[in-house]
Amino acid sequence: MAVAALAAARPTDPSEASLLGRTSPLVKLVVATAWLIGMALTLDPGPPAVLAAMALLAGPAFGAVRTRRIVAWMAPLWVAALGLGLFNALFAAANADPAAVEAFRLGPVRVTGPALAAGLALGLRVLAIASVSGLFVLTTSPTRLADALVQQAHFSPRFAYGALAAYQAVPRLADDLADLRAARRVRGLRGGWHPRIFLGLLVLAIRHADRLALAMDARAFGTGPRSAYRPIHAGWRDAAVLAAGLGLPALTLVTGGTLGP
Amino acid sequence: MIRARGLGWRYAGRPRPALRDVDLDLDDGACLLVAGPSGSGKSTLALAIAGLVPHEFAGAWSGELVVGGRDVVRTPRIDLAALAGIVFQESSAQLVMELVEDDVAFGLENRGWERAAMRRRVAGALAEAGIAGAARRRGVTLSGGEQQRLALAGVLAPLPRLLVLDEPTSNLDPAGGAAFYERLARLREGPDPPTIVLIEHRVDLALPLADRLLALDAEGRPLAAGPARATFAAGAERLAAAGIWTPGEAGRRAAWPGPEGAPVGEEGVPLVAATGLGHRYGDGPPALTGVSLEIRAGERVALVGANGSGKSTLARLVAGLLAASQGTVRLDGNDPARLPAARLARRAGYVFQDPAVQFLSSRVGDELRVGLRTSAERARADDLLAALDLARPDLADASPYTLSGGEQRRLSVACALVRDPAILVLDEPTYGQDRAHFEVLVRLLRERVAAGTALLAATHDLLFAGEVTGRAIGLRAGRIDFDGPTAALLSDGARRAELALT
Numbered sequence: 001m002a003v004a005a006l007a008a009a010r011p012t013d014p015s016e017a018s019l020l021g022r023t024s025p026l027v028k029l030v031v032a033t034a035w036l037i038g039m040a041l042t043l044d045p046g047p048p049a050v051l052a053a054m055a056l057l058a059g060p061a062f063g064a065v066r067t068r069r070i071v072a073w074m075a076p077l078w079v080a081a082l083g084l085g086l087f088n089a090l091f092a093a094a095n096a097d098p099a100a101v102e103a104f105r106l107g108p109v110r111v112t113g114p115a116l117a118a119g120l121a122l123g124l125r126v127l128a129i130a131s132v133s134g135l136f137v138l139t140t141s142p143t144r145l146a147d148a149l150v151q152q153a154h155f156s157p158r159f160a161y162g163a164l165a166a167y168q169a170v171p172r173l174a175d176d177l178a179d180l181r182a183a184r185r186v187r188g189l190r191g192g193w194h195p196r197i198f199l200g201l202l203v204l205a206i207r208h209a210d211r212l213a214l215a216m217d218a219r220a221f222g223t224g225p226r227s228a229y230r231p232i233h234a235g236w237r238d239a240a241v242l243a244a245g246l247g248l249p250a251l252t253l254v255t256g257g258t259l260g261p
Numbered sequence: 262m263i264r265a266r267g268l269g270w271r272y273a274g275r276p277r278p279a280l281r282d283v284d285l286d287l288d289d290g291a292c293l294l295v296a297g298p299s300g301s302g303k304s305t306l307a308l309a310i311a312g313l314v315p316h317e318f319a320g321a322w323s324g325e326l327v328v329g330g331r332d333v334v335r336t337p338r339i340d341l342a343a344l345a346g347i348v349f350q351e352s353s354a355q356l357v358m359e360l361v362e363d364d365v366a367f368g369l370e371n372r373g374w375e376r377a378a379m380r381r382r383v384a385g386a387l388a389e390a391g392i393a394g395a396a397r398r399r400g401v402t403l404s405g406g407e408q409q410r411l412a413l414a415g416v417l418a419p420l421p422r423l424l425v426l427d428e429p430t431s432n433l434d435p436a437g438g439a440a441f442y443e444r445l446a447r448l449r450e451g452p453d454p455p456t457i458v459l460i461e462h463r464v465d466l467a468l469p470l471a472d473r474l475l476a477l478d479a480e481g482r483p484l485a486a487g488p489a490r491a492t493f494a495a496g497a498e499r500l501a502a503a504g505i506w507t508p509g510e511a512g513r514r515a516a517w518p519g520p521e522g523a524p525v526g527e528e529g530v531p532l533v534a535a536t537g538l539g540h541r542y543g544d545g546p547p548a549l550t551g552v553s554l555e556i557r558a559g560e561r562v563a564l565v566g567a568n569g570s571g572k573s574t575l576a577r578l579v580a581g582l583l584a585a586s587q588g589t590v591r592l593d594g595n596d597p598a599r600l601p602a603a604r605l606a607r608r609a610g611y612v613f614q615d616p617a618v619q620f621l622s623s624r625v626g627d628e629l630r631v632g633l634r635t636s637a638e639r640a641r642a643d644d645l646l647a648a649l650d651l652a653r654p655d656l657a658d659a660s661p662y663t664l665s666g667g668e669q670r671r672l673s674v675a676c677a678l679v680r681d682p683a684i685l686v687l688d689e690p691t692y693g694q695d696r697a698h699f700e701v702l703v704r705l706l707r708e709r710v711a712a713g714t715a716l717l718a719a720t721h722d723l724l725f726a727g728e729v730t731g732r733a734i735g736l737r738a739g740r741i742d743f744d745g746p747t748a749a750l751l752s753d754g755a756r757r758a759e760l761a762l763t
Contacts (some may be wrong), residue, residue, distance in 0.1 A: 143360065168359060168401055180618050182577070182583075182611070183613060183618050185605065186582060186602075186610065188632045203617060208354055211349065212354050214313065214349075215412075218342070219357075220343070220371040220372050221371050224339050224373060226370045
């Protein structure tokens, strides 16, 4: 009984008890967007490397996200980043330029310095984008995002909570898809992705959305001004995350720029 | 609390009214049971009493409806929403927020409640619905029965004076349904109980609560109205003839002994043989563990057990729609999951709980012919369509999705039978079916059994199990807990309780 009570009292999402978990999702969104825009303004491999490292360290340090979860979530993206970087380094046009300095040779392929730098920059960018968005997703519960969009950014509740309800129907859509495919098989039709399956999926999704909308309306949704069960107040956390999130990378880059060669 | 005079409603684009000429008077704190066959306008009446018709739908209104002293047509919906709450049939289509307590608070936020008052009331509503321990869980991880009590908590939270329940337990196993009604009964014990309007085809569950009865016919007209028990007693035959279940009926019907000379032999190769069969979805907990069983040609088997006990998983493994992660299953000597689709379809037919997933064509007239190659098969398709009253010219060009619930179910059964499979596997075949459609389905399945088709039906419906099957397999937490004659299971109260069947 005590164990059940404890389990029931534990926050479902461990990120709720952390600095980043409690920061307004909008602040995180602003910081993440600023990071990615700043990174896009330069071709230097430095900024993406700094951002990726910061995002990966901030998760466990300030977001109560376990390293294992980060790895499970991002490993495919890391592989993609590595592959993309390597591909660009190996097959860059600069490799054919006899004037370019040769970095190394891989069998018949001559990899030049500029090609290596371009591949590295590209791979690091993908890595940074993946790490920054991963940090946002892993420290933000969908409910808090919807609450923040409505309370702080004054989005329409119909949009924000409608999207939240739809998000919860995603596992159901996956089940429907499995059913639609199974139904074809047991009627003697070959597998694969027949367009008819998507029509069926659309019919089921619309029917579900219809019922959900009716249930929401029946609970007085959209009839007047709403109050908030989980109010989101801007506080010192938001200020600290905003200052650190925008200030630290700027500082690193400035000092890195002046101390560098 | 409710007063209706000549109430009628026709949805825009429909030729006939869904509801007509309804007169109704219901006192404060009373409970009204609404009964009727499918298409009789029960749900439309529920939506009107809850203030959603006419405000959220397009159509033509007639007559007068006054709820809590307010004229439904003239009152803004916000005031009607404050008065009445409605629980729908499908539990998963009522989850809005991610966490249970947030979902209960949703209706309070919409009405602008203060935060402290919300916190107190959310805890109270969760306790009234009997799911206080689940406050911090994610709604999607609850069982169907818990989700439905969550929906009840969400509707109870704003303290409505009127509670409308539209077949709230039809998705639940019998134990989950009983738990839901137990909470309703407790609500009525309070000093100032809410008025309840209840649509329920499991009459025996609902009758202990009901003070009044309103029976509607297939045209949406009132058929009988009055004190619940007396009205049922006086008009049992007439109500039954109109397709309405009457009290005590489930207990009175004897189990079907099976076709004469039923081909249930002890010798010969079994049609289905499972050894140590188990399955888990992804890296979740095992859904099915160590199941060994044999089903012989022509045998008729009910698969029973609580929600989540593994019934559908076992049914899918047998029909080759799922590959076992443990043990083996053989259908006619082959691994059904590896059989090419065309060969699988001749051995197994599968009827899904939701008929809509099964349709492959845009015309009812073409639906059964999809993928058929021989003229003999096409002839059988036409015969089936005619036998199930689906060959009418007005239906031929209609989309299967636009059929009524009963017609969709008949068409989905026909889809599964068109290749004359050796075994017909059904998942909750009587779900959403009224009495008349139940009878049609039972007759059809009995004919198939007499013709030698084996049946495996996953079902919560014990009446159906008794009417069609001879053997019952009870699953509990993914393991076989009972395997014996259906009649023996139905008469064993302790065993039924163990399997969540009472």
